[in-house]
Amino acid sequence: MDAVLDERVAGIDLSLPKQPSIVVLPFQMLGGEEADRIVSDGLSLDIMTGLARTRSLFVISRGTAFMFRGAAHDARSVSEKLGVRYVLHGSIHLRGRQTRIHAALTDAIAGSETWANHFTCSIGDIFEVQDGIVGEIIGAVEAEIEHSERRRALLASPSSLDAWSAYHRGSWHMYQFTREGYVEAERLFKLAAKLDPNASRVFAGLSFVHWQRAFLEIGTDREGEIQQAFDYAKHALLLDPREPQGYWALGRAFLLRHDVDQAVEEIARSVDLNPNFAMGHYSVSFARMLKADGAASDLDVRQARRLSPYDLMSFAMLTVQAFNATVLGRLDEGADLADRAVRQPNSHYHILAMAAFCNAAAGRDHVSQRYVARLKSIHPGYRIADYFRAFPYRDAALVKQVRETFRRLGLQD
Structure with missing residues (x-):
């Protein structure tokens, strides 16, 4: 896939945008059937859409983000390929009737994980509680990025x-x-x-x-x-x-x-x-x-x-x-x-x-x-x-x- 991506981005300026930039990688589905991927894709897309509504963030679109579906990807490598600072990634683990969702935000330039959390619900309730989980993730990510940007600004030379x-x-x-x-x-x-x-x-x-x-x-x-x-x-x-x-x-x-x-x-x-x-x-x-x-x-x-x-x-x-x-x-x-x-x-x-x-x-x-x-x-x-x-x-x-x-x-x- 790296060769395909390299060919597609040839000639594009991938330097960091002026505003905070982020990609939401498709959440990995651990356990369950292939048909269950709709849950992980839906969650990822809802987070992506919600972050885009903040208007202060540069959010990589679904078409590009979903090229990284599948195996785990190194945040620094993703950052370099897409020209973004922040990478949000996560997983959904199905175990019997229980669903465990893990999400983490990484500052790929600094090489540090700035936020992480997990959520648990029954598989039968996933669609009912999904909006609440998405809202909590988006709110936390916005706050962490705002805090990180403010901290970096304070360290910058006037x-x-x-x-x-x-x-x-x-x-x-x-x-x-x-x-x-x-x-x-x-x-x-x-x-x-x-x-x-x-x-x-x-x-x-x-x-x-x-x-x-x-x-x-x-x-x-x-x-x-x-x-x-x-x-x-x-x-x-x-x-x-x-x-x-x-x-x-x-x-x-x-x-x-x-x-x-x-x-x-x-x-x-x-x-x-x-x-x-x-x-x-x-x-x-x-x-x-x-x-x-x-x-x-x-x-x-x-x-x-x-x-x-x-x-x-x-x-x-x-x-x-x-x-x-x-x-x-x-x-x-x-x-x-x-x-x-x-x-x-x-x-x-x-x-x-x-x-x-x-x-x-x-x-x-x-x-x-x-x-x-x-x-x-x-x-x-x-x-x-x-x-x-x-x-x-x-x-x-x-x-x-x-x-x-x-x-x-x-x-x-």
């Missing part, structure tokens, strides 16, 4: 940054959630935009920088930050009307204007375009939390955490889950989740306020008072109005409950 590396370096600074981090993120995103003016995700990133400044009230011109969050999100969609992060950024901007219904609509589009977009699932859960739709919000945030278990926004995901549990009457669970949220890296001062509320609802006033004391120390002068600017709940009874709780804990209107 003078040698290309648009993609500048974007990922900026993303790292953005997720530090500090005033200084936003300054550096904005600089790097603008550098990326200069190097590649058509990069939609870069402008979505700029939108989120201004969103965070408005949300955390960093600076004196909150309205100006909100307007820039809108402008950059709209520009991202102008460049690419099918970019999920563009709709995500636009939906988040609507939250700053307290237009929760429009926010849900825009963010839901991002998930429609990429069902494995963890930040999309989280953000729509945040918006639904504001609408007091705790049950739907809880499903969304659980999906976000399932897709990205080690996300840099884990503190925010846990906080939404905590608030939902509290509102739905699972008071101890809500307080425990809020405590976990506070302990996460990058957790900011609004999380302390949320944790104080959840613990007070569970009757843990001594814990709530500690959170309020920390809140006042980190953000002197924090008032109930500051909380409601960040969390504009639509349910009057819920607003009253939160306000009365904060007053009892010593916060001023």
